[in-house]
Every structure is written in C-alpha cells, then in structure tokens.
Amino acid sequence: MKRGVLGLMRQDLPPLQSHRETRTVDGVELRDQISVAGVQRTANGTDITEGRAATQSLGERESVQLTADDVVVDGTDDVRTRHTQFASVPGKFVVVDNGTGTFLFDLIESQTGGAVERATLDLDAFLDALPDPQLWKVGFYDRDGGAESGVVHGDDVLDDGAFGSALESLPKNQVGIDTTFDDTEYKLNVARSGYVEVYRPSDVDTAEYVEFLREVVVPHAN
Structure with a gap:
C-alpha cells in the first residue's frame, strides 16, 4: 500500500477488530464487514493493523427487453458491493486505498462509537x-x-x-x-483532501508508507 485517503480518529479508539453485521433495506439483507489480516510493527515501533473492508448497498439495475411491438425498459433491485484495503494506527488514523473506500470511516464509527473523519491537509x-x-x-x-x-x-x-x-x-x-x-x-x-500517493521509491511497502504518514503528513492534518 503506497497511496490512499487519510481519516483521523477523533477519539483514542482501540485497534480495529474483524467485524460483520447485517442490515435490511427494502426487504433485502445487506452486509458490512471489516476483515483484519494482521498487525505488524514498523522499525520505529508503530503498530499497524491491516486488512480489507466491504459494504453492500441497494441500487437499481436496468433491463431492456425487445418485443415485436416495443422496447420495454424495467428496473430491478441490485446489490452492489464496494471494498477497500486499509491500514490503521490504533487511536490515531486509518488510510483507505481510494476515495470510494471512505465508507470504512462510517463502519468504524458504527463498530466503536468513535468518529473517524476524512482529513484536510494544510x-x-x-x-x-x-x-x-x-x-x-x-x-x-x-x-x-x-x-x-x-x-x-x-x-x-x-x-x-x-x-x-x-x-x-x-x-x-x-x-x-x-x-x-x-x-x-x-x-x-x-x-x-487527504489523498497521499508515493511514486518513489517504487518499492515502498505498507509499513513504510504508514510511517511516512505518521511522521510527516498527520502533524499537518485537521
């Protein structure tokens, strides 16, 4: 991971845990899930929780039928799933791999009761x-x-x-x-808007990227 959108934890939240919950929208069961892959420690002693998250939403899928007399356009319910990779420093911040992945901020708030807000950088x-x-x-x-x-x-x-x-x-x-x-x-x-991407070194890994965010970027995030 060497690019992503930064979210700041407004409370001293505990490390993220794997979590799954369901909800019903218009009679359709939808799932939200956080899956923790593991925890690693950087050379500077920073613990990083890594994993993936996904959320489902209900949309409409358009279908078109051609008959002898007409073109019939109809809509049916469609379950759509978004997902993101994430890395987090407990109690400090979380980074998701693109703007679509910021749904994780809401999932964390739902799971822990603590606010996570997309960072604005000075x-x-x-x-x-x-x-x-x-x-x-x-x-x-x-x-x-x-x-x-x-x-x-x-x-x-x-x-x-x-x-x-x-x-x-x-x-x-x-x-x-x-x-x-x-x-x-x-x-x-x-x-x-909180997006940070490292082009070089090309071999930056997740731990190095998160350590760079912690030391260099986060002090100027609101």
Missing part, C-alpha cells in the same frame, strides 16, 4: 516542514481574476520567474513534491 504548513522540497506540480484555487483555479506542472515551479511568487501565495489543493525522508528520496502527490 499544504503550506506541510511544505514548510519539509527539507528543501522541490515542487513539480501545484494546484491552486480561490484566486481572484479570470484564472480562479488550475494546476501548474514543471521543474521546481515555485522558482519560475513568471508564476512562482504568485503560486507560493495562493491557496493550494494539491502538490507534487520531491523531498527526502529518512535519507531516502521521495516523489509524492499530496492533496488537501
């Missing part, structure tokens, strides 16, 4: 804390004028003579960064 504070970050992408928003929002790509875009100073002062919703962590070069894509 990208300026995050950048200020990094050692000499080189930005190859900056997304901005809420700008006065014709260009209200946009994304700029390049090599160290904040040093650009025409755009650099303006970009530095604008509210940012995403950044692409080259930086160093634990004497290792990292290439990242980080969004204000």
Whole structure:
C-alpha cells in the first residue's frame, strides 16, 4: 500500500477488530464487514493493523427487453458491493486505498462509537516542514481574476520567474513534491483532501508508507 485517503480518529479508539453485521433495506439483507489480516510493527515501533473492508448497498439495475411491438425498459433491485484495503494506527488514523473506500470511516464509527473523519491537509504548513522540497506540480484555487483555479506542472515551479511568487501565495489543493525522508528520496502527490500517493521509491511497502504518514503528513492534518 503506497497511496490512499487519510481519516483521523477523533477519539483514542482501540485497534480495529474483524467485524460483520447485517442490515435490511427494502426487504433485502445487506452486509458490512471489516476483515483484519494482521498487525505488524514498523522499525520505529508503530503498530499497524491491516486488512480489507466491504459494504453492500441497494441500487437499481436496468433491463431492456425487445418485443415485436416495443422496447420495454424495467428496473430491478441490485446489490452492489464496494471494498477497500486499509491500514490503521490504533487511536490515531486509518488510510483507505481510494476515495470510494471512505465508507470504512462510517463502519468504524458504527463498530466503536468513535468518529473517524476524512482529513484536510494544510499544504503550506506541510511544505514548510519539509527539507528543501522541490515542487513539480501545484494546484491552486480561490484566486481572484479570470484564472480562479488550475494546476501548474514543471521543474521546481515555485522558482519560475513568471508564476512562482504568485503560486507560493495562493491557496493550494494539491502538490507534487520531491523531498527526502529518512535519507531516502521521495516523489509524492499530496492533496488537501487527504489523498497521499508515493511514486518513489517504487518499492515502498505498507509499513513504510504508514510511517511516512505518521511522521510527516498527520502533524499537518485537521
């Protein structure tokens, strides 16, 4: 796991446990499930709970029948299942592998009674804390004028003579960064909405990814 959406635990919740529950919607039985695969400890002593989760919802599936006289369109109930991989540091945060997987935050609240909320990242504070970050992408928003929002790509875009100073002062919703962590070069894509993806090193494992989140990203998450 080296990309995902960050959710912050608002209470000191216990480690996640495997859990399954059912509910009935319009007479159809639906399931929610958390399946814990195991717990591992990082080199820095952080315990990580890993696993998968799934949830079912009721939708409508369209069916079309062709008759000699008409085209008949009908809808039938359809059970749809979403799933996600997750990794969690007990009492601190959980990360799911994409935005669709944020349903797990609600499942955790249902299981434990404690709130888990999608993180919002303070990208300026995050950048200020990094050692000499080189930005190859900056997304901005809420700008006065014709260009209200946009994304700029390049090599160290904040040093650009025409755009650099303006970009530095604008509210940012995403950044692409080259930086160093634990004497290792990292290439990242980080969004204000809590999404963090590591492109390099390409062999980052789940423990390294979660440790990076814990030490570098979470201190700037709200």
